Amino acid sequence: MVLLGLGHLVGASMEHPDGAGGIAAVEAGGVALMSAAPLAAGFTAAVLLSLLWKGFLRTGQIVGTVLAAASTAMPFFAGTDLATEAVLALMHVVLVPAVWLGLGAVRRRALS
Template sequence: MSVTGTSRTSTLLPRSRPARSGLVIAASVSAALVVNLVLWASGLAAGGTFEHTDAGEVMSAAPGGVVLMTVLPLTVGLALAALLMLWWNGFARIAQVVGAILPLATIQGTISADFDTPSTVALTLMHVVIAVVAVAAIELLRVRR
């Protein structure tokens, strides 16, 4: 009688850690961007303008702002987490806490701006999407031994 072990790594992801990390980051950022663009379109359909006043000027927060503020922080944060996890895999838990807290903490800026209600709701939900995706992506980046 023999005992066989099962691999804990997915057969769908590359075995090389850098390749796997790159794939996880790209897929996570893409998923967050798609969801946030759907939220933006829903906000527009609900009558949102995604405009606010800053220093007397009317500024638009979308769609370019939605793309930039989804892709840039999430990509940088996940790449930094992946690099630090090469040094110490336990950093994943710290990164998950930071990845959840930062996007949720910045909701205050959205609420305090003079966006209309549909825009405020959609933008707030976008922050939540980034927090959820960051935590889930870092879990996928974590190497299980």
């Protein structure tokens, strides 16, 4: 949410083409949903699979971090202004430590 506010402060339009020929605004609810839903789904899958094999938590850390890092490129294909693309990419970067540190905490707890 801080990055969303920062985007508005630096003059980013915080809008992107919606795929139906219109323009969609990047809003707080969408940011929260689009951040929390994939994070929760991946976290849940990693934790459930770790019940079968504790080593899956490390695998989940690596795969989740790589996917979050790779997703930073997606905003640059959005077809919007550079400031909006940069802010949206930074929003993806925020997920990298969230995945790594979050699953790392679960892993430490599971192995102790």
